[in-house]
Amino acid sequence: MSTNWVNKKLAGWGRYPVVEMLCARPQSPSELRQALADRGADSVLAFGLGRSYGDVGLLRHGKAILTERLDRMLAFDPESGWLRCEAGVGLAEIIKVFLPRGFFPPVVPGTQFVTVGGALANNIHGKNHHVDGCWGDHVRRVELLTASGEIVFCDKDHEPELFWATVGGLGLTGLVLSMEIRLTPVHSPHIDMETVRVNHLDEFFEVSAASADFTHTVSWIDCAKRGLKMGRGVFMRGRHAAADATLEKSPLTGVLDLVKSFADGRPFESNLLLNKLTIKAFNEAYFRIHPAGTHRSIADLHGFFFPLDAVDNWNYAYGSRGFLQYQIAVPHDPEHRVMREVLRRVSDTGMASFLAVIKEFGDQQHGGLSFPIPGVTLALDFPNYGPALFALLDTLDALVVEAGGRVYLGKDARLSRQHFRIMYPEWERWRAVRDRWDPNGVFKSELGKRLGLVD
Amino acid sequence: MSVLILGATSSIARAVAEQYAKLGHSLFIAARDAAEAERIASDIAIRFDTIAKSAAFDATAFDTHLDFVDSVESQLGELSVAVVAFGAMGDQGESEGDFAAAKRVIDINYTGAVSLCEALASRFEPRKRGALIGIASVAGDRGRASNYFYGSAKGAFALYLQGLRNRLHKANVTVTTVKLGFVDTRMTFGIETKLPIASPEATAQAIVNAQRRGADTLYYPQFWWGIMGIIKAIPERVFKKLSL
Numbered sequence: 001m002s003t004n005w006v007n008k009k010l011a012g013w014g015r016y017p018v019v020e021m022l023c024a025r026p027q028s029p030s031e032l033r034q035a036l037a038d039r040g041a042d043s044v045l046a047f048g049l050g051r052s053y054g055d056v057g058l059l060r061h062g063k064a065i066l067t068e069r070l071d072r073m074l075a076f077d078p079e080s081g082w083l084r085c086e087a088g089v090g091l092a093e094i095i096k097v098f099l100p101r102g103f104f105p106p107v108v109p110g111t112q113f114v115t116v117g118g119a120l121a122n123n124i125h126g127k128n129h130h131v132d133g134c135w136g137d138h139v140r141r142v143e144l145l146t147a148s149g150e151i152v153f154c155d156k157d158h159e160p161e162l163f164w165a166t167v168g169g170l171g172l173t174g175l176v177l178s179m180e181i182r183l184t185p186v187h188s189p190h191i192d193m194e195t196v197r198v199n200h201l202d203e204f205f206e207v208s209a210a211s212a213d214f215t216h217t218v219s220w221i222d223c224a225k226r227g228l229k230m231g232r233g234v235f236m237r238g239r240h241a242a243a244d245a246t247l248e249k250s251p252l253t254g255v256l257d258l259v260k261s262f263a264d265g266r267p268f269e270s271n272l273l274l275n276k277l278t279i280k281a282f283n284e285a286y287f288r289i290h291p292a293g294t295h296r297s298i299a300d301l302h303g304f305f306f307p308l309d310a311v312d313n314w315n316y317a318y319g320s321r322g323f324l325q326y327q328i329a330v331p332h333d334p335e336h337r338v339m340r341e342v343l344r345r346v347s348d349t350g351m352a353s354f355l356a357v358i359k360e361f362g363d364q365q366h367g368g369l370s371f372p373i374p375g376v377t378l379a380l381d382f383p384n385y386g387p388a389l390f391a392l393l394d395t396l397d398a399l400v401v402e403a404g405g406r407v408y409l410g411k412d413a414r415l416s417r418q419h420f421r422i423m424y425p426e427w428e429r430w431r432a433v434r435d436r437w438d439p440n441g442v443f444k445s446e447l448g449k450r451l452g453l454v455d
Numbered sequence: 456m457s458v459l460i461l462g463a464t465s466s467i468a469r470a471v472a473e474q475y476a477k478l479g480h481s482l483f484i485a486a487r488d489a490a491e492a493e494r495i496a497s498d499i500a501i502r503f504d505t506i507a508k509s510a511a512f513d514a515t516a517f518d519t520h521l522d523f524v525d526s527v528e529s530q531l532g533e534l535s536v537a538v539v540a541f542g543a544m545g546d547q548g549e550s551e552g553d554f555a556a557a558k559r560v561i562d563i564n565y566t567g568a569v570s571l572c573e574a575l576a577s578r579f580e581p582r583k584r585g586a587l588i589g590i591a592s593v594a595g596d597r598g599r600a601s602n603y604f605y606g607s608a609k610g611a612f613a614l615y616l617q618g619l620r621n622r623l624h625k626a627n628v629t630v631t632t633v634k635l636g637f638v639d640t641r642m643t644f645g646i647e648t649k650l651p652i653a654s655p656e657a658t659a660q661a662i663v664n665a666q667r668r669g670a671d672t673l674y675y676p677q678f679w680w681g682i683m684g685i686i687k688a689i690p691e692r693v694f695k696k697l698s699l
């Protein structure tokens with residue numbers, strides 16, 4: 001049977017840009033191969049759960065392979081925790097199946113609605129980066145459908161360069177069919193956590209330095225605050241709880257109630273809802289929910305890792321214009337000059353960020369196009385204010401580049417090729433490997449074209 | 456208890472298998488492609504920590520069906536439920552021009568389905584237990600120019616199930632006819648319609664509930680019962696002029 005291509009409007013989580021693509025939805029490896037063979041003259045790209053923010057998963061005039069129905073779990077070893085599964089399996093499914101059996105994904109992002117294929121393509125990091133690194137550090141073998149139509153199993157020993165380029169390869173080295181991933185044993189479905197209210201940026205770094213024996217750390221900051229209060233926020237740190245831990249009321253319960261005042265973001269779709277005032281009010285409320293000082297509690301794991309998942313489609317609340325997430329990482333600097341400068345410029349322009357998250361990465365080297373570097377990362381969400389926002393972000397890029405930092409490609413929709421090449425010095429080596437496996441440009445994305453990763 | 460799923464690569468069939476696995480049943484996953492059947496069986500065994508075996512079968516290899524059913528029971532034990540889920544829409548235009556294509560549609564949806572149901576019935580009847588589920592379609596409720604080969608085969612299958620139900624009633628074997636409207640599967644991917652499309656998961660839940668309460672016929676989504684009631688009520692002299 002030939003492939004049934006269906007025209008759909010696709011977008012990342014930021015709903016900017018929106019791109020029409022012809023989509024196939026294979027249910028088996030043979031249908032996937034068929035779709036690749038039936039691509040005609042078009043380039044193709046995999047599309048998982050669309051939780052990357054910008055245009056990394058999109059391609060104008062291209063064909064999309066929706067991976068949602070390639071979602072079979074193929075083998076599991078309860079002794080070691082190794083799971084082999086198809087690329088469209090979601091982390092939410094893994095958690096549903098394995099948490100009751102005492103296993104958890106080795107790395108989770110701020111939402112459980114991502115596929116393992118997407119997790120690999122962006123080599124995602126989580127709150128435990130400083131301990132456990134990225135997703136790819138827990139993957140031992142990847143089954144890849146390459147541009148020639150051949151299926152290649154790659155790992156650290158077999159086709160190591162292809163493996164290297166595919167981990168964090170943004171979907172541009174081929175279509176991942178399956179992978180082996182090692183789940184982490186846990187003793188409880190809860191998190192033993194502390195929240196620490198921090199009053200300014202220096203305090204964030206002090207608390208972060210003092211939190212080395214927590215496996216999971218992250219901090220929310222209120223980026224409407226300036227001057228002495230710049231960097232005010234709530235630091236969260238925790239670890240998987242002990243077997244006998246029982247749930248307690250925690251400040252997280254308050255956060256979830258605040259978030260859940262929207263059940264579904266779609267009815268709130270408006271370009272006016274998230275404005276300077278409401279963003280300020282939300283951030284103020286968020287800060288106040290947390291008691292001053294340090295507060296320890298046993299919290300629900302979902303609330304700790306995925307607070308925003310409590311609202312379906314919350315991304316619609318930004319309105320039809322969509323929004324952009326700007327996530328950067330910069331090397332350590334005792335004065336934290338770049339972080340201060342970025343926060344200052346953001347608050348100066350009045351383009352407040354609804355959510356801002358800051359975290360110190362560990363010292364692991366990931367290489368290739370993977371994002372994390374030793375240093376600190378900051379993520380900001382902006383309603384799509386248009387040219388003014390794009391201009392601001394360009395100036396921030398320049399600061400980041402100067403400091404030896406970089407922008408997260410999985411969240412990007414606008415970085416320039418020139419800045420990208422300085423931020424990711426290994427790009428040429430990556431491109432050489434990719435070109436060897438895909439000399440004719442079968443796999444492409446909007447982001448890849450913009451940044452010169454493909455022609 | 457053991458459940459046989461025939462045509463397991465269908466998203467609906469797979470979701471039905473999951474519902475039974477969740478209830479703690481052992482599964483036998485049968486599909487045309489042995490490797491695919493095995494992948495689905497692994498998935499179910501892992502997710503639900505249950506027994507799931509698999510093998511290939513072909514709905515149109517009629518003379519293999521009785522042996523197939525016996526081999527399933529020899530591997531998994533006596534079946535309590537069997538789900539006949541396979542089907543094929545075919546291409547109406549192609550079937551009009553080429554009888555071989557039309558016959559394929561009839562063989563899969565009707566003859567093959569009947570052949571497997573007969574094999575299963577021959578084992579269930581003497582034991583006086585067992586349940587059969589047959590997946591038919593609202594397309595079988597009235598013949599239409601746009602898909603009457605598929606529609607007539609599904610309609611005939613529904614009629615067959617009615618007769619079988621009557622026969623097996625004395626043997627305490629239930630037969631549930633499922634008439635589906637639009638469900639979001641490979642068959643309907645990209646279909647343009649203003650009517651709501653059901654998810655395979657919700658459909659599967661409704662199917663398993665219907666079997667467990669011993670229902671004779673299920674329309675799902677249920678509003679299709681009303682729609683088909685109206686469509687069946689249109690007089691033929693009017694209907695034949697319509698293009699629906």
Ligand SMILES: Cc1cc2nc3c(=O)[nH]c(=O)nc-3n(C[C@H](O)[C@H](O)[C@H](O)COP(=O)(O)OP(=O)(O)OC[C@H]3O[C@@H](n4cnc5c(N)ncnc54)[C@H](O)[C@@H]3O)c2cc1C
Nearest residue numbers: 048049050051052087109110115117118121124125171176
């Ligand atoms: C609320 C929220 C919080 C987040 N928090 C974090 C975080 O803490 N850390 C972090 O690192 N990220 C985070 N992210 C980003 C998210 O983890 C990544 O963008 C992830 O890649 C999304 O996976 P997906 O399945 O939705 O893939 P998509 O967004 O659909 O696709 C992402 C990329 O993966 C490729 N891809 C997908 N499947 C395949 C396949 N089978 N074969 C080849 N390529 C494939 C696509 O082509 C595309 O390039 C967050 C996102 C949201 C919405």
Ligand SMILES: NC(=O)c1ccc[n+]([C@@H]2O[C@H](COP(=O)([O-])OP(=O)(O)OC[C@H]3O[C@@H](n4cnc5c(N)ncnc54)[C@H](OP(=O)(O)O)[C@@H]3O)[C@@H](O)[C@H]2O)c1
Nearest residue numbers: 462464465466487514540541542592635637638640641642
């Ligand atoms: N989706 C709807 O809206 C809808 C509406 C009404 C009725 N239905 C019925 O629902 C059932 C499931 O269909 P679906 O929608 O899930 O579509 P589907 O994915 O196309 O499923 C059809 C199934 O039938 C199998 N099959 C086809 N020919 C076969 C053969 N000769 N031998 C064995 N198996 C064969 C297919 O196997 P392969 O994978 O090997 O091809 C596949 O598993 C079908 O009976 C269909 O008629 C569906």
